[in-house]
Amino acid sequence: MNTKKWLSYPYTIWMGIFVIIPLFIIIYYGFTAEGGGFTLSNISLITDPINLASLWLSLELSLVSTAICLLLAYPLSLILHGMKLKNNSFIIMIFILPMWMNFLLRTLAWQNILEKTGVINTFLKLLHLPALDLINTPGAIIFGMVYNFLPFMILPIYNSLSKISDDYINAARDLGANSLLTFLKVILPLSLPGVVSGITMVFVPSLTTFVISDILGGSKVVLIGNIIEQQFKTVNNWHTGSGLSLVLMVFILFSMAILTKYDKESEGKNIW
Amino acid sequence: MVKKFFSRFYLGLILLFLYAPIFILIILSFNKSKSRSRWGGFTFTWYHNLFQDEAIMEALRNTLIIALLAAIIASVIGTCACLAISNMKKIPRGILLGISNVPMMNADIVTGISLMLLFIALNYPLSFSSILMSHITFNIPYVILSVMPRLTRQNAIIYEAARDLGATKSYAFFKIILPDIFPGILSGFLLAFTMSLDDFVITYFTKGAGFDTLSTIIYTEVRKGIKPEMYALSTLLFISILILLVLINRKKDKEHGEKPLRNA
Numbered sequence: 001m002n003t004k005k006w007l008s009y010p011y012t013i014w015m016g017i018f019v020i021i022p023l024f025i026i027i028y029y030g031f032t033a034e035g036g037g038f039t040l041s042n043i044s045l046i047t048d049p050i051n052l053a054s055l056w057l058s059l060e061l062s063l064v065s066t067a068i069c070l071l072l073a074y075p076l077s078l079i080l081h082g083m084k085l086k087n088n089s090f091i092i093m094i095f096i097l098p099m100w101m102n103f104l105l106r107t108l109a110w111q112n113i114l115e116k117t118g119v120i121n122t123f124l125k126l127l128h129l130p131a132l133d134l135i136n137t138p139g140a141i142i143f144g145m146v147y148n149f150l151p152f153m154i155l156p157i158y159n160s161l162s163k164i165s166d167d168y169i170n171a172a173r174d175l176g177a178n179s180l181l182t183f184l185k186v187i188l189p190l191s192l193p194g195v196v197s198g199i200t201m202v203f204v205p206s207l208t209t210f211v212i213s214d215i216l217g218g219s220k221v222v223l224i225g226n227i228i229e230q231q232f233k234t235v236n237n238w239h240t241g242s243g244l245s246l247v248l249m250v251f252i253l254f255s256m257a258i259l260t261k262y263d264k265e266s267e268g269k270n271i272w
Numbered sequence: 273m274v275k276k277f278f279s280r281f282y283l284g285l286i287l288l289f290l291y292a293p294i295f296i297l298i299i300l301s302f303n304k305s306k307s308r309s310r311w312g313g314f315t316f317t318w319y320h321n322l323f324q325d326e327a328i329m330e331a332l333r334n335t336l337i338i339a340l341l342a343a344i345i346a347s348v349i350g351t352c353a354c355l356a357i358s359n360m361k362k363i364p365r366g367i368l369l370g371i372s373n374v375p376m377m378n379a380d381i382v383t384g385i386s387l388m389l390l391f392i393a394l395n396y397p398l399s400f401s402s403i404l405m406s407h408i409t410f411n412i413p414y415v416i417l418s419v420m421p422r423l424t425r426q427n428a429i430i431y432e433a434a435r436d437l438g439a440t441k442s443y444a445f446f447k448i449i450l451p452d453i454f455p456g457i458l459s460g461f462l463l464a465f466t467m468s469l470d471d472f473v474i475t476y477f478t479k480g481a482g483f484d485t486l487s488t489i490i491y492t493e494v495r496k497g498i499k500p501e502m503y504a505l506s507t508l509l510f511i512s513i514l515i516l517l518v519l520i521n522r523k524k525d526k527e528h529g530e531k532p533l534r535n536a
Contacts, residue, residue: 004356008368011353011412015371018409022386023374025393076286079279089459093517094287096463099470100513101294101506104490108498109293112300117309119296147289200377208379211472215494225381232385232477242389245382256377 029242042243058223062206065145073153081161095151136218144212152201160194196262301503318504335485339468342407350415358423376413384477398480406478411464418460422453
């Protein structure tokens with residue numbers, strides 16, 4: 001079937017123009033000054049106290065949200081797996097379905113829940129408990145991140161769990177392992193590729209978001225994504241914006257490298 | 273028994289967490305008061321007004337056309353690529369699949385910015401077609417991801433057998449390969465369509481002034497207050513896709529029941 005090689009040309013050309021070249025354009029802008037000369041000043045702007053603080057905050061919030069997503073998603077995937085549904089697409093459906101309500105509106109709805117006069121505080125009032133200050137805090141942003149990206153943790157973990165053959169588990173039990181030991185020695189290591197891709201799928205979008213912090217953080221919480229967005233949309237300094245984007249991409253590349261290391265045998269096709 | 277109760281309870285809690293904002297949006301779509309935080313009584317006004325609102329209808333058309341075209345074109349390009357890649361040697365195969373990981377793993381904001389810079393560098397106007405091309409770009413990986421696992425060595429062997437028995441290339445392709453990978457193409461298409469519909473960040477950077485999709489309208493309305501018609505529209509979209517997916521799933525369930533016979 002060698003004659004079919006040409007079928008890959010549209011794809012190769014498309015990805016070359018719309019993926020590879022744009023990356024080089026960002027690199028070009030990131031390393032040049034307004035006039036066109038080479039400079040490192042765009043990159044080194046990340047050490048500016050304001051930028052550094054927001055990068056640090058972004059890292060902090062995205063790591064916390066990733067950890068929470070993992071803690072919520074792993075037991076959930078075990079439960080879903082234990083239900084032994086014969087139709088996998090049903091599981092995928094219930095977690096993708098929320099995406100049909102616009103992402104911005106869904107995040108905005110959390111304002112209603114977290115606000116001073118929102119659902120949670122009204123409920124607390126009924127119980128005569130003191131009101132909580134939830135909206136416009138880093139906590140609210142973590143909430144939004146966990147909410148938006150949790151499905152991206154659940155689906156890969158569930159997928160990797162459903163690939164584990166029951167024979168392995170039965171063999172472990174036959175050889176005298178109790179259920180805890182079976183989990184630690186068989187299920188957990190075999191589900192690791194799903195865990196790793198889930199971590200990347202949650203960490204990268206959380207690290208780089210500017211919308212969630214916009215909606216749930218007011219203007220009080222500024223993440224690195226907000227700073228980059230402002231460079232392009234309000235300040236109009238593409239060089240600085242590209243430089244900061246390149247810094248961000250270092251973190252993304254780092255997590256991609258970890259992903260490919262763990263995902264070798266599946267050739268990266270099992271992220272979902 | 274206790275364990276089962278706890279696991280059902282936990283599943284229920286997570287689903288409540290995922291669907292709570294959706295219930296709130298549906299409730300808001302029937303709220304007479306324009307304020308998000310006060311219940312002013314039940315009304316259908318917003319559903320009625322929705323169809324008279326030119327701006328929203330226009331944005332809805334744009335959103336649906338872009339999502340549909342992007343998903344179709346991405347499905348064609350992606351499926352063709354999979355057919356070719358599955359026959360390649362390890363190294364070119366790894367490179368081509370690696371490229372498809374880039375837009376998927378990269379941050380939306382970086383993808384959006386880099387595409388915007390590309391269009392500006394080429395002096396290409398930022399409007400409908402720039403958004404469409406950007407959406408195709410981030411949709412292709414989802415198609416590849418869904419189609420690639422379906423192309424196994426098994427169907428290559430059956431394809432060769434069909435050829436040996438005198439089937440023409442296209443006959444063997446349409447009778448052997450396509451039916452086998454079709455579910456993958458369909459789920460890739462649906463995934464791509466959903467991602468395109470839900471996208472805000474990449475559209476935001478690659479759109480020009482004066483052109484809006486639902487997401488970008490909502491984003492500008494976030495500060496001055498969302499028009500309640502938007503809640504009505506999202507509710508309608510959500511309910512219709514819910515019905516559609518339930519119908520598809522029903523059909524699939526029936527097919528699942530028949531499958532063992534066919535494979536035996």
